[in-house]
Structures are given as structure tokens and as C-alpha cells.
Amino acid sequence: MRLFRRALYALGVASMVAAVLRLRGTGGSPPQQGGWRELSDTDLA
Amino acid sequence: MTGPAELRVGIVGLGAVGARVARQLVSDPRVAQVVLREPRRNHLDLVVESLGPKTVIDSGTDNAPLDADVVVIAAHNGEHGALATVAVRAGQSVVSTTDNIDDVRALLSLDAEAREREVSVVVGAGFAPGLTCLLAAQAARSFDAIDEIHVAKVGTGGPACAREHHRALSRSALDWREGAFVRRPGGSGRELCWFPDPVGAVDCYRAALPDALLLVPAFPGVRRVTARVAATRRDRLTMRLPMLWPTHPEGGPGAVRVEVRGQRGEARDVVVLGAMDRAAVASGAVAAVAAQRVAEGAVRRRGAGGLAELFSPGEVLTELRQRGVRVAVFQGDLAGETTAENGALDGADHTA
Numbered sequence: 159m160r161l162f163r164r165a166l167y168a169l170g171v172a173s174m175v176a177a178v179l180r181l182r183g184t185g186g187s188p189p190q191q192g193g194w195r196e197l198s199d200t201d202l203a
Numbered sequence: 204m205t206g207p208a209e210l211r212v213g214i215v216g217l218g219a220v221g222a223r224v225a226r227q228l229v230s231d232p233r234v235a236q237v238v239l240r241e242p243r244r245n246h247l248d249l250v251v252e253s254l255g256p257k258t259v260i261d262s263g264t265d266n267a268p269l270d271a272d273v274v275v276i277a278a279h280n281g282e283h284g285a286l287a288t289v290a291v292r293a294g295q296s297v298v299s300t301t302d303n304i305d306d307v308r309a310l311l312s313l314d315a316e317a318r319e320r321e322v323s324v325v326v327g328a329g330f331a332p333g334l335t336c337l338l339a340a341q342a343a344r345s346f347d348a349i350d351e352i353h354v355a356k357v358g359t360g361g362p363a364c365a366r367e368h369h370r371a372l373s374r375s376a377l378d379w380r381e382g383a384f385v386r387r388p389g390g391s392g393r394e395l396c397w398f399p400d401p402v403g404a405v406d407c408y409r410a411a412l413p414d415a416l417l418l419v420p421a422f423p424g425v426r427r428v429t430a431r432v433a434a435t436r437r438d439r440l441t442m443r444l445p446m447l448w449p450t451h452p453e454g455g456p457g458a459v460r461v462e463v464r465g466q467r468g469e470a471r472d473v474v475v476l477g478a479m480d481r482a483a484v485a486s487g488a489v490a491a492v493a494a495q496r497v498a499e500g501a502v503r504r505r506g507a508g509g510l511a512e513l514f515s516p517g518e519v520l521t522e523l524r525q526r527g528v529r530v531a532v533f534q535g536d537l538a539g540e541t542t543a544e545n546g547a548l549d550g551a552d553h554t555a
Binding site: 192193194195196197199201202203 | 399400
């Protein structure tokens with residue numbers, strides 16, 4: 159019974175850590191410079 | 204080939220995208236008549252009343268081919284394969300707006316039959332896939348050889364598109380890696396993708412998207428093709444549940460981004476192209492231009508394939524530009540000069 163409770167507790171902690179990492183983790187860094195330029199008909203030719 | 208104002212185009216399904224396709228075609232002087240089929244009779248009557256005398260209601264049964272030169276299928280996902288088969292067997296070219304993997308597979312399997320009957324089956328003629336295929340092909344023109352294509356999209360067309368987007372996140376993604384299709388878990392692989400303004404940076408994830416199925420045949424030798432879709436934390440938490448809230452009937456602003464990596468001379472380089480628009484509006488324009496070009500015979504070959512394979516990207520993107528769908532390139536040397544400042548992509552409606 160004690161082992162079962164410990165396993166359940168460990169599972170709960172692991173799930174919470176996984177949920178936090180999944181939802182709060184960073185997705186990368188955005189470009190530091192640059193921008194979008196519309197393509198003209200010449201660019202598309 | 205059909206002459207001026209002789210073209211009859213049929214449309215199956217008048218949701219957010221189908222109605223936009225109809226509007227685009229009605230405004231095209233080369234189109235004589237637009238034949239509409241839609242199970243919701245009240246909705247059909249409203250669309251016909253709104254679009255005027257060029258539109259007619261299809262009088263055939265659901266399983267009969269439409270009386271048209273080209274058929275645009277904008278019906279619910281899951282129906283595209285069967286509808287296209289009927290049209291191809293009637294000798295009609297087909298343009299499908301599907302973004303569903305099973306539909307795309309069914310449509311691509313019509314290739315031999317379509318070639319034999321000398322008709323075209325344009326697969327995935329929407330925002331993504333569709334516009335993204337054209338962007339990939341356009342970007343590839345500047346390379347000697349390409350080896351990676353990475354597609355990302357944000358935004359949905361109408362409610363049916365939003366449901367497909369929701370389902371796609373919980374299903375296995377289909378990536379192309381080193382000569383084979385690989386299944387990856389949907390909702391995994393977070394990547395911060397930088398879309399044209401005003402959308403900006405959005406986290407995107409793997410999902411069941413058909414882009415690799417359409418891009419791999421168009422770019423022989425490509426080593427990696429991936430596709431991602433934008434999702435919020437709420438989307439990811441609820442992705443395995445039914446949609447819990449109503450969707451916007453017309454969808455909101457969307458954007459697509461295609462990153463192509465390859466070899467130019469001795470150097471490796473990256474080109475990033477993107478577009479910002481309302482997804483249903485851009486999808487309508489892409490499908491309408493595809494239908495027009497198929498009817499004119501302006502295709503690279505007959506048979507089934509994606510837009511990258513069947514069309515010359517520059518010509519189609521130029522025509523889309525005239526209809527208001529504008530494409531941009533990301534340039535690292537435009538420090539401090541964004542499109543928001545120069546007014547390049549303001550997301551204006553262009554449904555005339």
C-alpha cells in the first residue's frame with residue numbers, strides 16, 4: 159500500500175512537472191533584425 | 204480550352220471558402236456562369252441572391268456530375284475523393300480546397316485516371332496547402348537545388364476549417380525525412396515562427412497536415428519537408444477533446460510562412476516567403492485562379508497534383524497579387540524597416 163502511494167505521488171509530481179514544461183517552456187528566439195518586404199511583379203516574373 | 208466568357212465553373216459546398224470562390228469567379232469577366240451545389244437550401248438561396256445573375260443552382264442529384272467545365276470542391280473534408288472521382292469520370296477537371304491528409308491521398312490516387320482522360324485534379328488549392336505550395340515553388344526558383352521546405356500557418360477559414368485544424372493537432376503529423384515519410388506526434392515540435400505583420404511571432408506545432416504529400420513530388424531530391432500549425436496553450440490542452448467553443452463564421456486574420464533551404468552556387472542559403480490575409484479570402488482567390496488556369500489549359504501537365512507541381516508559381520502569384528493576395532519575403536537586412544511601416548501587407552479585404 160505504501161509503495162502504491164509513493165508511486166502515485168511520483169506520478170502526480172511527474173505529471174505536474176511535464177504540464178509546466180509543456181505550457182511554460184520557451185519556443186525559441188525571434189529574429190533580432192530584418193523585416194518583410196512585399197514582392198513586386200518584377201520579383202515574381 | 205475555353206474562350207472569353209464561355210467558362211462554366213461548378214462549386215460544391217458554400218461554406219466560408221466556397222462562397223469566397225464563388226464571389227471571385229463571379230467577378231471574373233472570363234467566367235460566364237457559376238453553378239452552385241450546397242445541401243443547405245436557405246444558405247444557397249442567400250448566396251445566389253447576393254452574387255447575382257451569373258450564379259445558378261445545380262439541379263442534379265448529389266451524386267451526379269455538375270454541368271460545368273471545371274468543378275471546385277469546397278465541401279466538407281472526407282467527401283473530396285468521391286466527388287472528384289465522379290467529376291473526373293465525367294471528363295471534368297477538379298480543383299479541391301481540402302487540407303485533410305486522407306482527402307489528399309484519395310485525390311492524388313486519381314492521377315493515372317486523370318492523365319488518361321486528359322483532365323486536371325488540383326489538390327489543396329487553399330491558403331495552406333495551396334498558397335504555401337506556390338510560395339515554396341517561387342522560393343525554389345532562386346536555388347540550384349533545394350533540400351528542405353518548412354511550412355507554417357496560422358488562422359482558419361470557416362468553422363469547418365477550424366474543426367479540421369483542431370483535429371489535426373491531436374493526430375500524427377506527416378513529415379518527409381531523408382527519403383521517407385515519418386509519423387510524428389501531433390502537438391509536438393514547438394517552433395516560434397515569424398509571420399508577416401501584423402501577425403508576427405506565433406508558436407507552431409506539428410499536426411496532421413498534407414503539405415509533405417503535395418510538396419515531395421514537386422521537388423524531387425528534397426530531404427526534409429515539415430508542416431506546422433499555430434496553436435495556443437488552450438488549443439494544446441484541449442486538442443484531444445471536441446471543440447468546446449463556437450468558431451468565427453468567417454475566420455480571422457491568418458498568415459502563412461514557407462522557409463526553403465538549399466544550395467546556390469557553392470553556398471547554402473535560406474529564403475523565407477510569407478503572406479498575411481484572411482484564410483477564407485485567400486483560399487477563395489487561390490481556388491478561383493486555379494480553376495481559371497485549368498480551364499485555359501495553363502497547367503504544366505494533366506493529372507493530379509499540388510499547385511507547386513501543376514502551375515508556374517510566378518504567373519499564379521502575379522494573378523493573385525492582382526486580386527489582392529500579396530506575398531512578402533523576409534529579409535535580414537531590413538533592420539527597423541518592417542512591412543507595418545511601409546504598408547506592404549495591411550491585410551485589407553479584397554473580395555471584389
